[in-house]
């Protein structure tokens with residue numbers, strides 16, 4: 001960040017500071033002439049005195065101390081002993097009362113971390129040799145013009161980040177002189193912590209979040225207050241206890257506090273089951289806690305997750321990419337889903353491919369990559385959005401020592417570029433590369449936090465082998481002992497945690513949790529459908545088998561029936577003919593149900609991890625399910641078409657009307673398949689893994705057979721159950737089309753001696769198969785209703801999986 005107005009206050013060769021608050025009010029310049037100066041509101045404690053007015057309340061009695069160092073000054077928090085209430089930060093990195101920070105000409109120091117509620121101290125030293133390079137544009141006047149904010153080079157205020165749209169937002173003034181912001185973006189705008197729905201009125205001091213940037217309206221000027229490059233994370237007293245199946249308490253995290261400065265590379269290590277992943281997911285805001293809070297730049301992460309969603313990258317333990325796509329396709333689809341639609345995909349992809357060093361493998365299918373390369377693809381997907389905070393759970397597991405080193409070096413480079421990196425790992429070979437090491441013991445006990453080199457000293461180990469710490473902390477009692485020893489050791493706990501942990505006293509005036517930005521349904525639907533279609537086509541054998549299974553079954557039935565011709569009654573008195581025809585129709589229905597379920601049962605569960613990650617970013621449930629419905633619907637249509645064609649070839653049409661029959665059969669089979677696909681998708685959303693999905697197949701098929709009403713006459717509760725079956729309505733429609741009732745022999749006298757008509761006993765409910773159009777439409781309508789219900793329940797099941 002740079003000087004407020006972009007210009008420097010020109011003074012004689014004397015260092016000075018000016019203060020600027022959120023309303024754009026300026027205090028100073030205060031000249032720095034003595035060896036020691038103190039800045040504050042209390043005239044007894046400070047010589048650079050800030051007025052006791054409301055707009056300067058963030059400043060403490062003694063806010064900062066300045067001491068000479070060479071030609072410049074060093075700034076310290078508070079009075080160099082006691083920290084100030086709202087602390088001092090340089091690019092969100094805490095300035096402590098003891099170490100302080102050497103100031104440079106043009107440097108900006110912030111009082112308070114809550115973005116949009118802070119005061120900026122700008123230091124000037126005209127005699128300095130080194131001057132910080134100011135940003136090209138830091139503010140823009142909104143007076144009498146329409147201001148376009150975006151990534152485009154033509155935008156009036158250019159914000160360069162992949163998550164910012166070319167023309168992200170426009171600010172105009174209305175006839176009452178108020179500034180109105182109109183959102184035109186893919187990833188949304190937040191004003192004062194609230195998502196903008198189309199338009200928002202801006203007031204003096206309003207904060208606007210666009211991608212990683214924070215802008216503040218000060219009078220008629222719009223100022224870039226934060227470029228978002230520096231995110232600090234403060235975890236305070238995280239404590240989590242859950243109950244096991246027997247109702248016994250298990251402590252997952254024991255009162256953990258961690259201050260993580262922007263750009264730090266933090267590695268979490270510890271024995272298996274120590275709680276590393278739990279801690280990481282808690283720091284990410286994904287896991288709740290019984291006590292404690294995680295703050296990003298002083299804001300509650302869980303409350304403000306929707307603002308930070310796009311700034312956080314997360315590579316979980318499991319892979320989050322489709323194995324049947326090439327590296328290039330994976331990155332392209334991820335970019336299309338996560339970045340604004342007007343982004344240059346090719347450019348972003350190339351940038352990431354270079355970062356993850358996979359350019360030469362871009363056309364390789366993910367399933368053909370090595371373990372290390374696969375992990376790098378997952379990282380690449382996350383790097384597309386240029387995350388400022390990057391979490392990785394065991395990306396080096398299973399890699400050889402060389403690859404582990406390369407991966408750690410890559411992460412180190414990413415952190416040096418300003419990203420805050422938090423990594424869980426088991427491999428201790430290269431942890432000397434990190435800035436902070438977290439050692440967790442069983443029960444989520446924090447046994448160490450500090451520079452990796454000092455861990456050996458803390459644990460009193462003779463060799464430099466970090467693996468010895470694992471052995472040292474094998475025993476649960478030892479873990480508790482060491483955790484207490486660490487808390488009591490001022491050389492470590494106080495130095496690396498207490499002194500750096502930010503406890504700001506200011507609160508934002510945010511009223512409620514910001515809402516999630518919803519991405520365009522049509523855009524996501526088309527990207528997801530394209531990706532899903534491509535994935536299905538990558539396995540042509542599977543598609544082929546899916547398409548021919550039912551026709552082959554029908555051909556087999558034709559062979560089994562030999563010269564029997566169903567649907568066309570030859571002998572008026574044959575009592576078994578209607579039953580036989582119904583059985584044939586039942587096989588058509590069963591074939592459709594079988595292939596419908598087989599095509600859909602795995603379709604959600606098999607990619608549930610990818611779904612979870614994409615949902616955390618911006619995936620819409622409706623777009624996701626619609627893409628499934630459309631592609632599986634097309635597959636279902638092709639299946640029904642092939643089944644109908646096979647029926648047409650293998651079976652003689654009923655005499656009534658051949659065209660109506662085959663068209664009706666096609667419609668019935670398609671509706672049967674589509675509702676079965678809905679049922680399969682619903683179960684796929686419900687089960688936890690592919691094995692469970694496969695095991696549910698018989699469970700789903702058996703009731704369809706038993707309650708279809710074909711094998712057994714449905715009465716009482718059985719009849720009610722049959723209404724819940726797709727098979728009942730499918731056979732009902734097919735039976736209506738071939739006119740089953742007409743195949744039941746009419747009641748006739750048995751002999752001339754006995755003229756009273758006698759019914760031939762055929763156990764078929766004629767009303768179910770009545771050959772009239774209203775019955776047919778009811779059956780079709782109910783098949784559609786089944787589809788709607790299944791897709792509706794699937795939506796609810798998916799929604800229930802939402803973490804935040």
Ligand SMILES: Nc1ncnc2c1ncn2[C@@H]1O[C@H](COP(=O)(O)OP(=O)(O)OP(=O)(O)O)[C@@H](O)[C@H]1O
Pocket residue numbers: 242243244250252270271272273274275276277278279
């Ligand atoms: N929600 C939960 N309910 C009950 N137990 C849980 C829950 N979450 C985690 N655990 C248990 O807490 C312990 C810590 O789990 P976690 O996955 O965080 O450990 P870890 O250190 O990452 O292990 P590993 O290195 O083996 O991946 C494990 O014993 C796990 O089974």
